[in-house]
Amino acid sequence: MTLHNLALLSAFGLASAFPWVASVPGVDSSLFHRDVFEKRQSYPYGSCPNNPQHTGAAPYSKQYPYTGAVNGLPGSQKGGIQVPAPGDTAHYYTAPGPNDIRGPCPGLNSAANHNFLSHDGITTFAELVDAQQNVYNVGYDLAVLLATLGVGLDGDPITGKLSLGCDATSRTSSTGGLLGAEPGLNGHNKFEGDTSLTRNDFFPSNGDNYMFNGTLFEAMRQTSNNVFDRTAMSKYRYQRYQQSIKENANFYFGPKSLLLYGAASFLYELFPSYGPAGTADLATISSFFGAVSTGQGTWAHQGDRIPPNWFSRVAPYTIPDVGNEIIAQYLAFPVLFGGNLGSTNNFDGLNTTFGIIKDGKLPSSTTAADITCLLYQLATENVPSSLSTVLELPLEVLEFTISKLNPIFKNYGCPLRTI
Ligand code: HEM
Numbered sequence: 001m002t003l004h005n006l007a008l009l010s011a012f013g014l015a016s017a018f019p020w021v022a023s024v025p026g027v028d029s030s031l032f033h034r035d036v037f038e039k040r041q042s043y044p045y046g047s048c049p050n051n052p053q054h055t056g057a058a059p060y061s062k063q064y065p066y067t068g069a070v071n072g073l074p075g076s077q078k079g080g081i082q083v084p085a086p087g088d089t090a091h092y093y094t095a096p097g098p099n100d101i102r103g104p105c106p107g108l109n110s111a112a113n114h115n116f117l118s119h120d121g122i123t124t125f126a127e128l129v130d131a132q133q134n135v136y137n138v139g140y141d142l143a144v145l146l147a148t149l150g151v152g153l154d155g156d157p158i159t160g161k162l163s164l165g166c167d168a169t170s171r172t173s174s175t176g177g178l179l180g181a182e183p184g185l186n187g188h189n190k191f192e193g194d195t196s197l198t199r200n201d202f203f204p205s206n207g208d209n210y211m212f213n214g215t216l217f218e219a220m221r222q223t224s225n226n227v228f229d230r231t232a233m234s235k236y237r238y239q240r241y242q243q244s245i246k247e248n249a250n251f252y253f254g255p256k257s258l259l260l261y262g263a264a265s266f267l268y269e270l271f272p273s274y275g276p277a278g279t280a281d282l283a284t285i286s287s288f289f290g291a292v293s294t295g296q297g298t299w300a301h302q303g304d305r306i307p308p309n310w311f312s313r314v315a316p317y318t319i320p321d322v323g324n325e326i327i328a329q330y331l332a333f334p335v336l337f338g339g340n341l342g343s344t345n346n347f348d349g350l351n352t353t354f355g356i357i358k359d360g361k362l363p364s365s366t367t368a369a370d371i372t373c374l375l376y377q378l379a380t381e382n383v384p385s386s387l388s389t390v391l392e393l394p395l396e397v398l399e400f401t402i403s404k405l406n407p408i409f410k411n412y413g414c415p416l417r418t419i
């Protein structure tokens with residue numbers, strides 16, 4: 001099996017465990033065919049932007065070191081720093097051009113627009129680990145976990161390169177794609193998933209799972225009453241889940257959907273000035289999402305941007321911290337993991353056990369420490385990526401992932417995988 005050409009083949013492997021899926025009326029198995037899958041992901045439906053000027057992230061200077069994180073190594077883990085620093089013009093906002101790749105992640109889009117990541121959107125593992133620390137004071141542990149998931153699932157584990165959006169395999173892969181397609185962060189059911197805050201579900205939107213949707217942003221704003229805190233995010237995520245059951249015949253909410261609760265926590269833990277010490281208000285959130293009010297109850301989009309006079313959170317945001325937020329949001333509205341069986345309002349629970357997820361549920365006794373180890377399992381094990389398929393990690397990806405994550409997770413007492 002070739003690198004990254006995964007879901008289709010493993011579907012057959014599991015067919016005997018799920019004989020009912022193939023015969024479910026309305027399941028269009030051609031959607032899983034690789035050609036169709038890739039065509040639908042391309043941007044805008046056919047081509048992925050290509051900027052001949054690939055410059056890499058703006059280097060950090062002695063004068064403006066932020067946390068001092070460089071070359072993918074830990075920085076000081078001390079935040080409370082103004083970003084971009086006054087005078088650090090190299091990291092001032094530069095709008096993305098038509099040749100620059102942006103995708104479903106406002107945190108990374110903003111970092112790229114400020115040249116903390118390569119402005120063309122073809123970034124690297126080291127740029128990702130440095131930028132998360134220097135811009136947001138993401139803890140080194142969580143920065144490595146997210147960069148490993150991104151590069152491992154959607155990019156190239158050999159070159160360490162990743163596209164922030166669409167498939168740019170010829171530019172991320174060392175072999176020009178001989179090993180298979182590298183979808184970038186737009187890749188569906190790898191890292192990206194259904195029920196996003198401001199992005200459409202993949203299937204009902206013909207594959208537009210990455211562009212900012214102003215209707216969804218307005219729904220999030222209304223549910224949040226302009227305060228984007230844990231309570232609001234829990235409620236809005238539940239609302240999006242119900243919406244997907246009603247509107248997306250191919251809705252899938254698998255174990256990796258736990259990552260989306262983590263992303264939702266970034267609104268109140270990473271985006272406010274000084275993080276949790278600041279306020280996740282509309283001005284702040286709309287700036288990072290690039291949301292511009294049209295004055296008519298909906299929102300247009302311009303480049304995702306760090307708000308003016310903004311400071312990073314003081315204490316690093318670590319894996320146990322995000323574990324705590326994930327479980328708090330989940331337990332506020334416990335939902336079944338699973339998916340629709342090819343028609344709307346036809347949801348079935350995931351019947352495979354994955355980690356502590358059993359009968360499609362996380363037990364109510366789940367702790368933040370359990371989530372920490374579950375995050376390790378999400379990164380290092382073959383995870384169900386639909387009701388009938390399991391995403392198999394190719395050996396190169398598994399080796400890469402384990403080499404990055406074992407040194408981090410050995411501190412958290414999780415059972416570790418070896419090869
Ligand atoms: C290497 C690091 C990271 C990677 C690979 C990554 C990747 C992603 C991906 C694939 C999504 C789409 C998930 C979905 O389907 O909704 C996403 C969403 C999101 N990310 Fe990131 N991310 C990273 C770091 C960050 C950071 C540091 C922040 C904030 C400071 C951030 C903020 C968000 C938010 C708020 C969303 C939700 C957007 C929405 O649902 O509309 N991310 N990220």
Ligand SMILES: *[C@@H]1O[C@H](CO)[C@@H](O)[C@H](O)[C@H]1NC(C)=O
Binds near residue numbers: 215216
């Ligand atoms: C934005 O989201 C709404 C609500 O889910 C949907 O009806 C609409 O088609 C989406 N717009 C675009 C342009 O995708």
Ligand SMILES: CC(=O)N[C@H]1CO[C@H](CO)[C@@H](O)[C@@H]1O
Binds near residue numbers: 348351
């Ligand atoms: C196809 C299948 O076996 N579905 C079952 C999954 O688990 C739920 C909850 O236990 C059952 O109701 C389904 O019949």
